[in-house]
Amino acid sequence: xxxxxxxxxxxxxxxxxGDLWRYRELFYVLAWRDLAVRYKQTIIGxxxxxxxxxxxxxxxxxxxxxxxxxxxxxxxPYPLLVFVGTLAWALFSTGLMDASNSLIGNSNLISKxxxxxxxxxxxxxxxxxADFLISFGILIGMMVWYxxxxxxxxxxxxxxxxxxxxxxxxxxxxITALNVKYRDFxxxxxxxxQLGLYISPVGFSSSVVPEKWRLLYxxxxxxxxxxxxxxxxxxxxxxxxxxxxxxxxVMTALLLWFGIRRFRSTEKRFADLI
Amino acid sequence: MATPVITVENLSKRYLxxxxxxxxxxxxxxxxxxxTHTARNLGRKTLDVMRGREMLQGDKIEEFWxxxxxxxxxxxxxxxxxxxxxxxxxxTLLKVLSRITEPTSGRVTLHGRVASLLEVGTGFHPELxxxxxxxxxxxxxxxxxxxxxxxxxxxxxxxxVERFLDTPVKRYSSGMYVRLAFAVAAHLEPxxxxxxxxxxxxxxxxxxxxxxxxxxxxRESRTVLFVSHNMGAIKSLTKxxxxxxQGSIAAEGGSEPVISAYLMKTLDDKKxxxxxxxxxxxxxxxxxxxxxKIVAIHVPGRGQDAEMLPEIALGSEFSIEVCLEVTHxxxxxxLCIILFNADGERVTTxxxxxxxxxxxxxxxxxxxxxxxxGLYLTPGSYYAEIWLDPMIDGRSCDAIFEYPLLTVxxxxxxxxxxxxxxxxxxxxxxxxxxxxxxxxxxxxLTL
Numbered sequence: 192x193x194x195x196x197x198x199x200x201x202x203x204x205x206x207x208x209g210d211l212w213r214y215r216e217l218f219y220v221l222a223w224r225d226l227a228v229r230y231k232q233t234i235i236g237x238x239x240x241x242x243x244x245x246x247x248x249x250x251x252x253x254x255x256x257x258x259x260x261x262x263x264x265x266x267x268p269y270p271l272l273v274f275v276g277t278l279a280w281a282l283f284s285t286g287l288m289d290a291s292n293s294l295i296g297n298s299n300l301i302s303k304x305x306x307x308x309x310x311x312x313x314x315x316x317x318x319x320x321a322d323f324l325i326s327f328g329i330l331i332g333m334m335v336w337y338x339x340x341x342x343x344x345x346x347x348x349x350x351x352x353x354x355x356x357x358x359x360x361x362x363x364x365x366i367t368a369l370n371v372k373y374r375d376f377x378x379x380x381x382x383x384x385q386l387g388l389y390i391s392p393v394g395f396s397s398s399v400v401p402e403k404w405r406l407l408y409x410x411x412x413x414x415x416x417x418x419x420x421x422x423x424x425x426x427x428x429x430x431x432x433x434x435x436x437x438x439x440x441v442m443t444a445l446l447l448w449f450g451i452r453r454f455r456s457t458e459k460r461f462a463d464l465i
Numbered sequence: 466m467a468t469p470v471i472t473v474e475n476l477s478k479r480y481l482x483x484x485x486x487x488x489x490x491x492x493x494x495x496x497x498x499x500x501t502h503t504a505r506n507l508g509r510k511t512l513d514v515m516r517g518r519e520m521l522q523g524d525k526i527e528e529f530w531x532x533x534x535x536x537x538x539x540x541x542x543x544x545x546x547x548x549x550x551x552x553x554x555x556x557t558l559l560k561v562l563s564r565i566t567e568p569t570s571g572r573v574t575l576h577g578r579v580a581s582l583l584e585v586g587t588g589f590h591p592e593l594x595x596x597x598x599x600x601x602x603x604x605x606x607x608x609x610x611x612x613x614x615x616x617x618x619x620x621x622x623x624x625x626v627e628r629f630l631d632t633p634v635k636r637y638s639s640g641m642y643v644r645l646a647f648a649v650a651a652h653l654e655p656x657x658x659x660x661x662x663x664x665x666x667x668x669x670x671x672x673x674x675x676x677x678x679x680x681x682x683x684r685e686s687r688t689v690l691f692v693s694h695n696m697g698a699i700k701s702l703t704k705x706x707x708x709x710x711q712g713s714i715a716a717e718g719g720s721e722p723v724i725s726a727y728l729m730k731t732l733d734d735k736k737x738x739x740x741x742x743x744x745x746x747x748x749x750x751x752x753x754x755x756x757x758k759i760v761a762i763h764v765p766g767r768g769q770d771a772e773m774l775p776e777i778a779l780g781s782e783f784s785i786e787v788c789l790e791v792t793h794x795x796x797x798x799x800l801c802i803i804l805f806n807a808d809g810e811r812v813t814t815x816x817x818x819x820x821x822x823x824x825x826x827x828x829x830x831x832x833x834x835x836x837x838x839g840l841y842l843t844p845g846s847y848y849a850e851i852w853l854d855p856m857i858d859g860r861s862c863d864a865i866f867e868y869p870l871l872t873v874x875x876x877x878x879x880x881x882x883x884x885x886x887x888x889x890x891x892x893x894x895x896x897x898x899x900x901x902x903x904x905x906x907x908x909x910l911t912l
Binding site: 194195200201214216220227306 | 480560561562563564565566567568569570571572573574575576577578579581583584587588590592593597600601604605606607609610633
């Protein structure tokens with residue numbers, strides 16, 4: 192007898208994380224499915240993956256730099272500043288939106304097969320991460336175009352990517368768990384994301400925020416991620432604001448913890464509620 | 466040595482269901498009611514949200530026990546059938562056992578990996594090709610990519626859709642779709658397999674293939690829980706079954722007696738629904754005015770109260786009385802009685818005009834009795850379909866369908882080997898002997 196499984200009301204499974212590991216391929220497979228399906232029956236197919244972020248970047252550059260006339264920091268070309276911001280923001284917003292609808296979108300799986308439910312929203316974040324990698328490729332192209340060479344700080348970039356992923360997963364888990372019960376969140380999330388775009392420093396540098404508000408502003412975990420991205424990729428011209436970064440990191444960790452807790456405690460009832 | 470692989474103790478599952486106090490027609494008579502109604506509902510929903518409870522539509526909440534105090538064990542390598550009517554709790558039980566939903570109370574202990582097959586093609590994506598869906602579905606059911614790659618050719622061969630592997634499954638016929646889906650599922654290799662009603666796919670040939678696969682799974686000493694409405698499949702795949710009724714175990718034991726118990730119960734429920742002399746629920750189709758009409762059906766035998774089916778003993782002969790109300794005299798009417806066993810198979814057909822002439826009916830209440838000789842039914846319950854034909858224009862004037870007619874019980878005629886499959890005809894007497902002197906008849910096939 193290999194493993195013993197005990198099913199009881201309210202029992203936390205001891206082997207939950209083990210199961211998660213056993214089903215690790217499902218993260219990849221579900222993400223692959225979403226990606227493979229996305230560009231089926233389109234004319235230009237996967238080229239959309241490149242065109243979408245490019246278009247977003249162009250729109251943002253025009254709106255924030257030309258129309259709103261917001262300053263860049265120092266010598267960094269404005270499109271690069273915007274694009275790095277978009278990179279972080281797109282990871283967060285597509286991750287959050289797809290993940291919060293993921294359980295409902297896969298309700299046929301939830302009500303018919305067992306697997307750790309955590310896989311579903313997280314694989315939606317994996318999809319967002321794949322988009323992120325494509326956009327990152329475009330960024331490298333842009334850096335070559337502007338002859339921009341990042342300095343030693345680029346070594347910290349992977350760390351900020353991880354923070355960005357954590358900052359996405361935390362709220363996503365919380366909202367997707369709520370969304371199963373109360374579909375109101377399906378309507379609320381797009382508004383929150385839209386609003387978040389304007390209050391996060393995507394199209395402008397966070398240095399435009401007055402000094403006394405900066406710490407409060409940094410409670411938005413995405414502020415820390417975007418600042419970190421800019422600092423690590425675009426170099427010392429954008430200074431890293433340490434208290435703000437710490438605030439963002441703490442918020443990220445808290446949200447992640449709350450998200451996982453909330454998700455785990457409601458997970459077993461998903462099949463009944465969905 | 467029998468070791469329990471699945472142990473279920475006092476398992477219960479409760480659902481809350483909401484009702485609307487206005488009876489669900491949504492009609493509210495005046496504005497004040499409409500406003501108070503909406504406000505009250507909103508208030509309750511808000512409270513529910515704050516208490517973290519689920520939202521229910523409607524304003525009256527009722528508890529519904531889908532499973533109540535279940536206790537049973539399944540041993541290693543055993544194939545257990547689970548039968549019961551719709552809504553008896555079969556699917557809920559499987560969902561609890563496969564960890565899709567959590568029980569309200571009680572405990573289940575499982576030794577080994579569980580794979581459940583509650584539906585074929587779970588997670589199939591219509592836009593993906595057959596090949597891609599095999600990997601997708603396999604991963605969802607808990608196979609690793611290495612497993613799938615190893616068994617890919619086997620899966621494809623089993624599904625018989627080789628030619629269409631790279632076509633999106635949305636272009637598949639429904640038969641191809643379920644064949645591919647079943648093929649993936651059939652190649653799972655868990656220690657415990659939970660299967661719900663999946664054999665009802667494809668054409669007869671494919672169904673036989675599925676049955677074959679299932680019995681080979683059972684032979685590999687894996688533990689299987691099998692839910693089906695197909696009693697034939699249950700009989701051939703399982704030795705032991707449990708019968709669920711309203712969330713509790715109504716019968717447990719050898720599949721054959723449990724199935725008979727289930728079928729009897731269905732017949733009994735039907736009989737209970739029927740008021741004395743009221744045959745209306747068994748009439749179907751348009752009503753025809755004719756010279757005569759069937760008003761009652763009766764089998765003289767034991768169990769004559771309205772609650773029970775008439776019971777006759779195994780190996781005995783019986784009569785059927787059909788009571789007719791005749792309004793106009795009929796010179797030669799025909800009466801046809803068709804017997805069906807509980808599986809719905811036609812057992813025999815009795816036709817009055819087979820003796821050469823029809824029945825002459827004078828106006829009034831007439832009882833037609835048919836004494837059935839030389840027909841020995843096996844234990845179980847039987848339905849009748851009865852047609853009355855005045856033989857005027859070739860059209861019948863009354864017909865009764867699926868009427869629960871009688872049960873046959875083994876009352877001590879056969880005292881050993883009680884649980885053997887009975888088949889459909891009972892042989893009342895057979896003489897057996899050993900002839901030492903005779904050789905095989907010339908021309909007999911020698912094996």
